[in-house]
Amino acid sequence: MNPCSLGFDADLLARLAASELPESDAAIVEEHVRGCAACTATARALAIVKEGWAFGLEETRLETRTRNTRARERHARRPFPWWPRVGLAFALASAGIAWRLAHRIEPQRDEPAIAIVADPVPLADSHIQVPSRDPAALAPASAPPPDASAPTPTAPPLPAAPPTASTPVAASMAGPAPKPAEPSLDDRWREIQSVMHTGERERAEQMLQAFLASVSPRDAHHDRALLLLGELELARGDAASGRRRLLPLLASRDRQIAEDAATLTSRSLPDALDRADVWTRYLALSPPAVRRERALLERARALVQSGHADQARADVVAICTPAPSSTTCTTARSLIR
Amino acid sequence: MATVSILARDKIVENDSSWPELVDFVRVTMRRLVGPTRDVEDLTQIALERVAAGIDDFEGRSELTTFVYRVTANVALNHWRSWRRWLRRFDPRVDVEDELGRRPHEGDTEERLHAHRRAARVRQLLDRLDAGQRIVIVLADFEELPASRIAIILGCSEPTVRSRLRLARARLARLVLDDPFFADEVRR
Secondary structure (H helix, E strand, C coil): CCCCCCCCCCCCCHHHHHHHHCCCHHHHHHHHHHHHHHHHHHHHHHHHHHHHHHCCCCCCHHHHHHHHHHHHHHHHHHCCCCHHHHHHHHHHHHHHHHHHHHCCCCCCCCCCCCCCCCCEEECCCCCCCCCCCHHHHHHCHHHCCCCCCCCCCCCCCCCCCCCCCHHHHHHHHHHCCCCCCCCHHHHHHHHHHHHHCCHHHHHHHHHHHHHHHHHCCCCHHHHHHHHHHHHHHHHHHCCCCHHHEEEEEEEHHCCHHHHHHHHHHHHHHHHHHHHHHHHHHHHHHCCCHHHHHHHHHHHHHHHHEEEEEEHHHHHHHHHHHCCCCCHHHHHHHHHCC | CCCCHHHHHHHHHHCCCCCCHHHHHHHHHHHHHCCCCCCCCHHHHHHHHHHHHHHCCCCCCCCHHHHHHHHHHHHHHHHHHHHHHHHCCCCCCCCCCCCCCCCCCCCCCHHHHHCCCCCCCHHHHCCCCCCHHHEEEEEEEECCHHHHHHHHHCCCHHHHHHHHHHHHHHCCCCCHHHHHHHHHHHCC
């Protein structure tokens, strides 16, 4: 559509319709609009907008009454008090924290302390790999035992030191020779591990004994060293000594070491009742939920093997009550069937 | 209504205007400003809360209706400027009947159905205007308020109102002329 030849716009036409123009101007504009297609279309467009806008603006009396009734009902409704919400939030938060503490996941150790002793022998229904108790089945140590009769190699004599006393200043500056730095606990532990990896068990055992003699029970690696030494002794066939070392570890702060010690000790005992007794001692120290479940299963197994199925049934009930559909529960039930 | 304080209610009564009348006035004004959309009830509630909160500062230097117009217009402007409403433009599920807030009855005549769609189309075109221009054209052309009063309501000068009104009218007329829905009606 061509624009208006006089340049009249929608604003002028709207003011004409609203009688806002002076009478003299209004007559001229009105006369032009009658003959101008663009102005007529624009004026009609504005009229359409006005009509369309007015449609549906007025409410019927029924609509007003309905809406007012609904608004009154909504506002008359008693508001929900704040304290049940706060109580509910507090209860949920407490339950969440309690659940989190009960199912705390401990960080896994980098490497298992047990698996490096010897070729692993898989145990039924246990995640721990325990070495065979038969020393003959173990691989021979690669390093030969030290022979006391062999001559000790001696170092060649050092060349004579150059004369330094001729310069008094240099002699005065030369202090006593520095002592070699003692290796730290971590270095010594790494050295023991490297010896274990090479298969020199006897040497490793000596080093572990020396290590344990030099550290206190609160030091790092103490419990792990004790576990390793006990395990080596069990592997060598010295079960009594091994158990003597392992039993205190049931109360170790490292939960994994405590469980490993209980497993090794119980597996080293030929009598099933003694095995159950070891697990009873371990359970008395309140292990975490997952480890407790596993210990109950092992104790139930030992009790069944010793012919005390009734007591084993109580352990199965303790396992299955919190988690009736778990794999441990299924295994435990299969024990007493 | 329940959110309005007793103090504010007393203040309105002191200004020779009863509270139910004021509530009705706010509701009608809001409905005339934003149209019979689905949001009009919520906007009315917001405007009533602001009237109640600001009535203590009302000094009576202008008419109470101007004060209510000002509050209502600000609420409407905020509503038009909200990004949710802007996004709704691109929602194909919003059909013309929904936008009017109620569907036409099945027993409506053909003329009424056409008027219904026409009104919805006009509102869609108004949605495409800038919020500042839209409030001016609604107050001036539909509410038929003078420019001087619109300037007080919007808190701007009268020439600004006239300038915005001129631009809004031109743009709205152009939108209607270019819309194929109104092509036959315009060229008749």
